[in-house]
Amino acid sequence: MEDPHPHRSSCSALSIPDLAEGDGGSLPSGSDGRLSSINSSIRLFSEGEPIPMLKRAVPRIDSLDAEAMTIAALPNPATKERAFMHAVHMTFRTIGLVYSDMGTSPLYVYSSTFNKFDVDNDGFLDILGALSIIIYTFTLIPFLKYVLVVLHAKGTEEQLKGGSFSLYSLICQYAKVGLIPNRQQADDELSNFKILVPTQRLERALSLKERLERHTGFKTALLIMALLGVSLVICNGILTPSISVTSAVSGLTVAVPALPEGGVVGIAVALLLVLFGLQGFGTGKISGIYGPVMFLWFASLAAIGIYNIFKYDSSVFRAFNPAFIYIFFKRNGRKAWHAMGGLALCITGGEIMLADFGELSARSIQIAFSVVVYPCLLLSYIGQAAYLLDNPQMTNNVFYSSVPGVLLWPLILLATSAAMLASRSIILTAFSVVKMAVALDCFPRVKIIHTSKRVMGQVYIPVANGFLMIMCVIVTACIRSVYQIGHAYCTAVLGDMLVTTGFFTIIMVMIWQTSRVVAFGFVVVIGAVELLYFTAILLDVQYGGWIPLISSFFLVIVMYVWHYGTRMKYQSEVDQRISIDYMLELGSNLGTIRVPGIGLLYNELVRGVPAIFGYFMKSLPAIHSTIVFVCIKFVPVPVVPQSERFLFRRVCPRNYHLFRCVVRYGYKDVHKENHYIFEQLLLQSLETFVQKDAQEFALECNSVGVESDGSETDLSAPPEFYLNQAGSKDPLTVPLLESDTMQCLETLIDQSVESSFSDVPSGAPSSAALDEDAVMELEAIRDAKASGVAYLLGHAEVRAKKESCFIKKLVINYFYAFLSRNSRATSEDMSVPHTHLIEVGMTYMV
Template identity: 40%
Template sequence: MNGGEADQVKIEEEKETMKNDTEKKLKDRKVSWAKLRRVDSLNLEAGRVTMAENNHSKMGWSMTLMLAFQSIGIVYGDIGTSPLYVYASTFTDGIKNNDDILGVLSLIIYTIVLIPMLKYVFIVLWANDNGNGGAFALYSLICRHINVSLAPNQQPEDMELSNYNLEIPSTKQKRAHRLKQKLEKSHFARILLLLLAIMGTSMVIGDGILTPSISVLSAVSGISKSLGQDAVVGITVAILIVLFAMQRFGTDKVGALFAPIILIWFAFIGGIGIYNLFKYDVGVLRAFNPKYIVDYFKRNGKDGWLSLGGVFLCITGSEAMFADLGHFSVRAIQISFTCITFPAILAAYIGQAAFLRKFPEKVADTFYDSIPDPLYWPTFVVAVAAAIIASQAMISGAFSIISQALSLGCFPRVKVVHTSVKHHGQVYIPEVNYMFMIGCIIVCAAFKTTDNISHAYGIAVVGDMLITTTLVSLIMLVIWKKSLWMVILFFFTFGFTEIVYFSSQITKFTGGGYFPIVLAMFLTIVMGIWHYVHKERYMFELNNKVSSEFLRELATNTHVHRVPGIGFLYSELVQGIPPIFPHLISNVQSIHSVLVFVSIKTIPVSNVASEERFLFRQVESREYRIFRCVVRRGYNDAVEEPLQFESQLIQNLKRFIQQENFMIDVNEGNTNVTTTTEQLVPISGKESSTEMDDVSGKEVKPRLSNSSNRIIPSYGGVSHVSSDSIRSLPGSVTKSSNFFAPIVQGPEEEIKFIDKEMEKGVVYMIGEAEVVAHPNSSILNKIVVNYAYRFLRKNFRQGEDSMAIPHKRLLKIGMTYEI
């Protein structure tokens, strides 16, 4: 056998192996496809699922302990430095009765046990989304199980993802199923859930500004007696600038650096607390009896209720355990909190209470006054370092949830830098980092003292806790399917506690409490406006997607030519061909020899495995060489470099062509037949020449280029589109061909054709849609769209920046959408 015959035999063997593999996959996926009845779905790639490792995969103890150690430096700085100011913030008018110390200590003990320990460590941490926490992770988890997303871009293939972890309610669990149906049918419920997620995110961002301010200021205040308050504020501002400058190194490096310092801090405060306990009054241990809480409120009445605002500061930072979860793991945080953080801070509060029983007049500066003289300056240095680190918890958490909000279309475009290869959730956002720094400097300069900042601080924290309680209760009902009494017990126990604390905090509104509320409202409005227009843009494209009749008319149009190379036309639409395409044709009358409509879609999961990322469908006949591609990403997935993304997409396209050819052969029972008819869709088992609406399942009437919907060309500030401009891009040549090329006889020839066009260059085309309010819309809509959204869009990153599109090969196509 000569070399040529051997190669031919080898090719035939590979084809036979691929065919057998494909038949096996089809057989395995037959049940799944039977459930998916929508014609306009991207078919074969959805069946190519492997159970890739995710954040729920079992992690070795060495890695878990390492993450537990790192989490000490990232997560617990805030709650660990609360002993600096809790007693001073609670007894603002001094201690009137010595037994009040026992009442407040008892409140502190049971508040720490109830909220951080029971609620967060043992319950809320398990309501994670593939290892990620925060308000948007909860919202993403809910959207995956309940169809409550406002943007109708769900696809049946998404449920096949290995990270989707979807359970369909059984007939025995009728309560969860009924609630799920009611939520899906209620537009009000959809808006309310999104609003809760946005408000929770806004409050965590507020924490990210207030936490560094109060933590560093309280630590530096140890030298206020000798230098004065103005000097304290100046030193605080200088420290904050250094802290925010360090964020670019990433959580992994910062955590490894900070963890030993926080560990030393916990050793100091725990050891000093035990020392003070035995030196001054062991009797304070009676505070473990909750009877002293009742006695405290009987003695102080309204003043006792108002003092709860100070007591609540002992658990600020608890929400960081959940918000920072994506940086670590559930087990790591559980170990570090229960074994180190909890006993250390408890000993610190008990020791301070013992000191105050003997020196109640020193409550204004309890922490520093209770330190033994030989340890004063070492403790001061460690306290300043710990306070700096305390800021890290909420900053890291804010980065994580803003990244999630951005991916789900709820935050203006910003640059997200993934700082760790090992841990997907560790991110850094430069724009947000500098906004936090400026905000912290303004807060320190305006409020000047920790007492003033504490008035503002607690409201944002308790507000976020209430939202978390509400969303987790819904998850317990619908997803975990817990018994009703357990959900009621969870909701009312923690909800009632947090509402009581919130009622006390809100009384400080005029004293500084207005700041986090105003900030949260502002951020909620910004995020709400961005998501509203994002959703309306998508609905516009969905309602004006290109019909198959338009493509057939295009194929017979002798004025439309194909130019060499491959074109990627970007759009958010995942259910058809976007209206930007006929606009391009009407202005250019030339398209590339291979055209791919690329939609970047964020799935409500944290990560999508690389082999599950690309979905393809061939548009109409094979000779068109036009494909649709949905690129699925999780909200923690990093954006690939342009060359890497380009290579991945082309390789997956060629794999799709091979598998699609075998798919057709299997359906026809013929291993040698090729076809140029429209793509067969295995989930329905039928051919179709009509577009189907993926949302409602109803047939969409053909929409030709002269649709009555208003699509207005726009060239202001955008590259003018012409055939010459396409030909002048890198890799393009001036020679063009008719719309139809010679019919390709098999997948090998088609793959060779794609490789040949790849060598001639890839051009990226992106629709630069100018969104304006419809002339007949309301005044509010005109203000939101024409002014607020336009301002945000112009002052944040553009789409090509967030998608890492190379500017030298970019062509913008201007349009105007009226919504």
């Protein structure tokens, strides 16, 4: 059959004549329909004219193709490369922030150990014994305890950041061991509050939990342990800059032998003043140099160590035999115990592995230690020991004496830079723990400045910075001896490690539910080694160890007095609450005149009507038409999700327009909102609460076949609601900072309106179907909002009752009163504008 379409082409690269010749001038079967649709678009050429090759159209990929090519299990090289580069970047940051303190230990370990330890003719046994102790101590404490045990905990990584105080907060999450009774059942439903619950098979976990909750003595002991841990970290903030900078600058005595000791101390003090003076500028602009500088420092330590090993005595590796530890103690007896104070300096900085540095993860801390820190520091210690085997008399400044002459000046500059970075890291850690203590009412209120909008954990506290600077300069200028400062430093570090070990033992048994063998082995091995070092240091307490003991005792007293006074004040507020019956007797006008406006009455109570409200009703001629009792409460979790920030409930029947709002923050949350943004979010959440209240009431009526007629209902104790005022799904979302613009506020408010209705249960009536009372209440709230918002605060004074004992009067009337007068005012701490502020004075008798 003759082809009815002689001029046709295919979409292949063949020309039309080739197709015709290939099969007797006919096209393959079935091609007629496919080609006829494009026949009209083909240009015809006369016979003999060259026919151009047809090009294939570029394939188009639609959404279905893109989705089909996206397979979850399919390896993506680009993603792997990005993940690898991110891991490398985080490892560099970890080296600079976490391990800068530990990295400066080789500057002073051997010098402090052999300061009063004469090396005799058989001194190689003492040197190998000291090195063997360093090797196994460095392996047991930082590597085994922190890297392999603590940082391998699943599900509690964020809670562990922050040191001993975070561990105390983790215990408070699981067991009700807090001394301030403001914990609510709703707090246990926070997403970040969920932890491992013990099963019936693990009765020992339940038994320990019940025992801690039952006895007030155990609760007090746990609190004092946490306060001791905080105070020791603050002492580290004093001693670390002193010993690190002084040891780094001491290299000048090797380069310039004529330089007197006073010159070294003067240079160290000048550098310390510069260091503390720069704290207020934050770390944003210089954080990029932390990693490279410290990596170069660790590489230099390893290189010099290898050089010393091959140049002086490669037999130093015999120290890996633990028998030399036994020989060391047998040869030297009591003198060996005195040397333990200097050897313990090899693990200083290990406690910072649990510090809160924001985005650093446990995995990056483990990788950085295992790959870089551990091998480099071991090579440095081994290299210095090899140098001492060949030069046993050079024990005064071992590190700089073992450095080749051509590298001495570059190493002095690099060591000084590393010491400054190490000091900055421990100072930031001290600021972090003080912030946590303030959040949980264990430290007087102080001004806290957040120096980074990207990293939540970086803060600056001017009062703490001034205190640390003064104490650090005094210690450096008065003591001068690296040996004595090292003993003081070891006392603080090992005390903090013992506190951490005690908390971890409780966590392992009660929360992680580890086996008895593992928990017992952890206490016996790790706890025994730390206790051994601590008792050895106490033998030389007169050589500087008294500094952190006295300082920490003073700080613990201050923090406990503040916590005790706060606890007594809260208990007095609870006892003086206004009863609901009395409020109902007063009627909806509360026995006074209600004027348009919203009053935000700040108080500490999480339930009930605070007594300060009665003072306002007596002192003011009128009261606002809508009153919200606002309680800002810090719960023992690191971060409270923004969607669970506000907790509302009604205090009296609907026509009273009285509400309670508990605003919950974690101890790492940024509580620095602009007051206007905060009140807008709070009031938007209040409107959402009223809507949900009416909708759920309608659902309850519908479920039992009752038709809601909009009559007044006593909702004095409705269920509590969580409100998502920003529509955020990120559990690490924090409140807005003051620098946020009004455009951001409008976006948040718009999102909150949408999210509030998206959370309504299926089948609930829309806002248009709200009962008449709910609509009127919403209109009243909006009218009151338009009239203005006032902040009602009570200026409270706490006094001990006349029948109280002398010690209680002394603590409350003098010590706590002094701290209250000199702490940051409540209005300043909450960023309350003075133009909208109303204060009423009252006295609590405790």
